[in-house]
Amino acid sequence: MPIQRLKGALRILLFIAVFLGGVWSQSSGVIDDFLFYLPDVQYLIVQHLWLTAVSGGLAILVAIPLGIVLSRPSMARFAETAMQVLNVGTTIPTLAVLALSMSFLGIGTVPAVFGLFVATLLPIARNTYAGLKGVSPALMEAAAGIGMSPAQRLIKVELPNALYVIFAGIRTALTINVGTVPLAFLIGAGGLGELIFTGIDLYDPVMMLAGAIPTALLAIVVDALVSTTAFVVVPRGVNPSRA
Numbered sequence: 001m002p003i004q005r006l007k008g009a010l011r012i013l014l015f016i017a018v019f020l021g022g023v024w025s026q027s028s029g030v031i032d033d034f035l036f037y038l039p040d041v042q043y044l045i046v047q048h049l050w051l052t053a054v055s056g057g058l059a060i061l062v063a064i065p066l067g068i069v070l071s072r073p074s075m076a077r078f079a080e081t082a083m084q085v086l087n088v089g090t091t092i093p094t095l096a097v098l099a100l101s102m103s104f105l106g107i108g109t110v111p112a113v114f115g116l117f118v119a120t121l122l123p124i125a126r127n128t129y130a131g132l133k134g135v136s137p138a139l140m141e142a143a144a145g146i147g148m149s150p151a152q153r154l155i156k157v158e159l160p161n162a163l164y165v166i167f168a169g170i171r172t173a174l175t176i177n178v179g180t181v182p183l184a185f186l187i188g189a190g191g192l193g194e195l196i197f198t199g200i201d202l203y204d205p206v207m208m209l210a211g212a213i214p215t216a217l218l219a220i221v222v223d224a225l226v227s228t229t230a231f232v233v234v235p236r237g238v239n240p241s242r243a
Contacts, residue, residue: 037210040195045214047190051109051181052222055116056174063121063173064166067128068154079129086122094119094180102187112181112189119180120173127169131162160234167230171223178219182211 070079092100097118101111135158143153159166182193195211198204 037195037207041192041210041214044190044192044194044211045218048178048181048192048215048218051112051116051184051189051191052174052177052218055113056120056177058113058117059120059124059173059177060170062117063124063169064128067125067166068132070125071129071132071158083122083126083129086125095183095186098183098187107188109189111187112184115187116177116180116184120177123173123176124166124169127165127172128162131165131169132158134165135161163234164230167226167234171226171230174226175219175223178222179215182215 066082069075070082075082094115098112098115101115101118105111105114139157139161140153143157148156181191182196184191185193185197192211192215195207196215199206199208199211
């Protein structure tokens, strides 16, 4: 009961804060200032989503098969070494990765997609590997006992039981990707970073927030979409606590 009362009080406080924020913004003309940038936001958000979709999609297409290959018993000696190589993509700051990409690939969309791809790769590959390695040995023995081939065990036993962990990696990676895309503006790839960094340069808080707020909302929406997809796709009976 005390927890329920606390949640109710927090909802009321949140409602009051949103109401007061709306009153203040309306009276100060902030909403009109934001609406001035609405056409720019609509145009740049398409670029932002495109960069996220391409780099994130490529990372998923590469990282999941890579995680599957590294989880095979024959690759046990090389798996952690390969993971450490992938870890370089997250150890190096994303801005430095983008700068290195620009040095080799020039300015524009291609180096931005490559840099974001590298930064997104590790969480998906790591979770795919960990999810498959975490499947119960008893399940694997039972599958082998009824005559399943290694490929059948992978498709019918390992992947269904690892899906929750794999989706957790995709969820983390894509959310980070959305928040990192604004840096792509610095190498000429567009996106909402144009409003954020231009607003900082011009000391224009409204312009900066016109880029920052949609970026934050996009990250929340992407996280919710991946979470909903996982809920729909993951077979019933798989324990979510494994993720």
